[in-house]
Amino acid sequence: MDHPSDMMNLPQELLELILQRVSLMDNLMNCRATCRSWRKVADAVFTSKLPLMLSLSPSESEEPNLASLSAPWSNDHKSSITVLTEAWPRAVDCSTDIIRVQSVQGWLMFNKFHHLIDKDQTFCELCFFNPFSRASFKLPKLFLFSTSAMSDSRVRVVFNSAPPGSDEFVVVLLCASFYNRKDDDDQMRQNIAFFKFKQGSWIVSESIVEINEIFYDIAIDEYNKLYGLTHEHNTSVVFVLTLGGDDHKYHVVERLVMQNSIEDINFMATSSVLFGISSFRTQRLAMDTSTGELLLVLYYQFSCSSVHVHTEEFHVYKLEKSSLRWCEVFDIGDRFMLWDSTRVSFVSAKGLSVPEKFKRGNCVFFIQHDDIGFFFLGDRNNNYVAVSSSLPFSIDQNLWFSPAP
Numbered sequence: 001m002d003h004p005s006d007m008m009n010l011p012q013e014l015l016e017l018i019l020q021r022v023s024l025m026d027n028l029m030n031c032r033a034t035c036r037s038w039r040k041v042a043d044a045v046f047t048s049k050l051p052l053m054l055s056l057s058p059s060e061s062e063e064p065n066l067a068s069l070s071a072p073w074s075n076d077h078k079s080s081i082t083v084l085t086e087a088w089p090r091a092v093d094c095s096t097d098i099i100r101v102q103s104v105q106g107w108l109m110f111n112k113f114h115h116l117i118d119k120d121q122t123f124c125e126l127c128f129f130n131p132f133s134r135a136s137f138k139l140p141k142l143f144l145f146s147t148s149a150m151s152d153s154r155v156r157v158v159f160n161s162a163p164p165g166s167d168e169f170v171v172v173l174l175c176a177s178f179y180n181r182k183d184d185d186d187q188m189r190q191n192i193a194f195f196k197f198k199q200g201s202w203i204v205s206e207s208i209v210e211i212n213e214i215f216y217d218i219a220i221d222e223y224n225k226l227y228g229l230t231h232e233h234n235t236s237v238v239f240v241l242t243l244g245g246d247d248h249k250y251h252v253v254e255r256l257v258m259q260n261s262i263e264d265i266n267f268m269a270t271s272s273v274l275f276g277i278s279s280f281r282t283q284r285l286a287m288d289t290s291t292g293e294l295l296l297v298l299y300y301q302f303s304c305s306s307v308h309v310h311t312e313e314f315h316v317y318k319l320e321k322s323s324l325r326w327c328e329v330f331d332i333g334d335r336f337m338l339w340d341s342t343r344v345s346f347v348s349a350k351g352l353s354v355p356e357k358f359k360r361g362n363c364v365f366f367i368q369h370d371d372i373g374f375f376f377l378g379d380r381n382n383n384y385v386a387v388s389s390s391l392p393f394s395i396d397q398n399l400w401f402s403p404a405p
Contacts, residue, residue: 001060002395010273012037012040012041012269015037015038015041016041016044016045018088019031019038019041019042019045020045020048022045025152028042028045028046029042029131029132032046032132033132034193037109047351047352048351048352048384049071049202049352049353050070051336051338051347051365051400052070052071052400052401053069053071053367053372053398053399053400053401054067054068054069054103054108054398054399054400054401055067055068055070055397055398056101056397056398056399064113066085067131067392069131069401071353072256079208083134099111099112099113100113100155100342100343101342101397101399102157102166102341102343102399103342103343103345103399103400103401104128104159105134105161105163105164106130106164107128107129107164108128108129108130108401109126109127109128109157109164110126110127110128110129111124111155111157112124112125112126112127113155114141115142120146120228121143121145121146122143122144122145122146123141123142123143123144124138124141124142124144124155124173125138125139125140125141126142126157126171126173127136127139127143128164128165130164135165137165139171139195139200139202140202142173142193142202142204143204144175144177144191145175145189145191146175147283150187153175153176153177154174154175154176155174156173156174156218157171157172157173157174157176158171158172158218158219158220158287158343159172159220160220160222160224161222161289164372165197166197167195167197167198168197169192169197170194170195170197170220170224170225170243171194171195172192172193172194172195172218172220172226172243173191173192173193173194173195174190174191174192174217174218174228175190175191175192175193175226176189176190176191176214176215176223177189177190177191188214190214190215191205192204192215192218193205194226194243195242196315197244205404213230213231213232213237213240214230214231214347215228215230215239216229216230216231216283217229217283217284217285218285219286219287219294220243220283221287221288221289221292221294222289222292224242224243225240225241225242225243225253226240226241227239227240227241227284227285227287227294228241229296235257235260235261235342236256236258236261236262236326237256237257237258237295238254238256238258238319239252239253239254239255239256240252240253240254240255240256241253256319256321256324257324258319258325258326259323259324259325260299260325260326261326262296262298262317262326279300279302279303280299280300280301280302280303281298281299281301282298282299283296283297283298283299284296284297284299284339284344285297286337286343286344286345286346288335288346290346293318293319294318294319295316295317295318295319295329295344296316296317296318296319296326297314297315297316297317297337297339297344297364298314298315298316298317299314299339299366300312300313300314300315301312306390309364310368311366311368311373311375312317312382313375313380313382314339314364314366314375315328315330315349316329316330316332316337316364316377329377330377330378331362331377331378332346332361332362332377333361333362334348334349334350334360334361334362335347335348335361335362336348336349336358336361336363336364336365337363337364337365337366338364338365338366339365339366339367339400340366340367340398340399340400341367341397341399342399345400348361349361349363358374362376362377362378363375363376364377365400367398367399367400368384371384371385372384372385373385
């Protein structure tokens with residue numbers, strides 16, 4: 001009979017072949033928690049199953065803390081599902097609190113918005129949970145805005161590429177608020193805050209001295225430079241900022257006035273109606289840290305009713321610093337671009353257990369209702385794959401999820 005130590009000393013190539021045959025993701029997660037060498041091999045197996053889908057139960061349901069990780073491409077979809085029941089902060093008072101969830105490098109981030117009625121103030125609290133190790137941590141509460149006379153707001157949270165919770169991990173939060181004033185036109189205010197674990201507290205700036213414009217979106221690169229997209233005089237401007245040196249202030253290091261403009265850029269998602277068909281457009285900055293490319297992704301949808309929404313197409317533009325132009329991209333190589341309601345991320349198509357037609361990459365994967373959609377940038381076609389769910393709960397939100405790199 002083999003001793004446990006013999007199993008621990010298996011060659012990595014042999015261990016990977018064994019773990020590839022583990023169909024239940026619950027069992028694979030348990031293998032991952034055994035030791036460092038098994039974790040490394042299990043992560044490689046997880047990577048081969050990308051993209052993973054994270055499904056969340058409604059926060060107001062009887063069991064609000066349920067979620068699942070599933071491998072949509074598995075031949076046996078039912079056995080590829082693991083149900084997570086860890087008590088993360090999903091059960092909230094829906095009358096005053098709102099929770100938004102997104103995935104970041106193998107962790108879940110819960111952005112909890114809490115409104116103090118007596119003080120007319122709204123705060124946010126970022127909580128992080130790792131569904132593999134069950135580790136968790138949270139950041140200090142951050143004041144966002146007073147809701148008096150506020151008509152709308154937008155919050156974006158971005159991260160650098162450092163592991164969550166490490167000293168090098170940086171979080172940047174952008175909050176833009178719209179106010180209706182009786183004695184004035186609509187006003188827009190912008191707060192930008194960033195958190196460095198070495199400093200241990202939020203650094204907040206309601207305005208940046210060199211900038212009067214409001215950012216449409218933000219992105220951060222591997223060198224902790226913040227990119228902010230604005231629009232003025234019928235062209236787009238990209239500001240590049242450092243994130244708080246010794247004086248804890250922002251400093252503009254570049255102001256890139258683009259020589260061409262993308263007319264569809266708008267701060268908020270926009271819609272229009274023509275002949276009974278509604279069209280929707282959203283846009284997002286995306287930083288691909290593996291290549292250092294800053295991309296602008298435009299997402300077009302249309303609907304003939306309030307229920308059925310269809311994806312029309314994606315347009316991807318790359319920032320060319322040398323010519324100061326947005327150049328449309330029709331080929332992102334052997335990579336997938338993953339789009340959901342919270343962020344845009346990238347993953348290499350090499351080694352993934354996906355159908356043959358996807359192995360070449362150059363594709364945008366998106367989640368629409370309970371289906372997975374894919375849009376090939378080269379031939380401009382999109383299709384859908386129905387995902388048959390065997391989950392023991394109703395689905396409120398689907399996200400793309402991947403283990404830490």
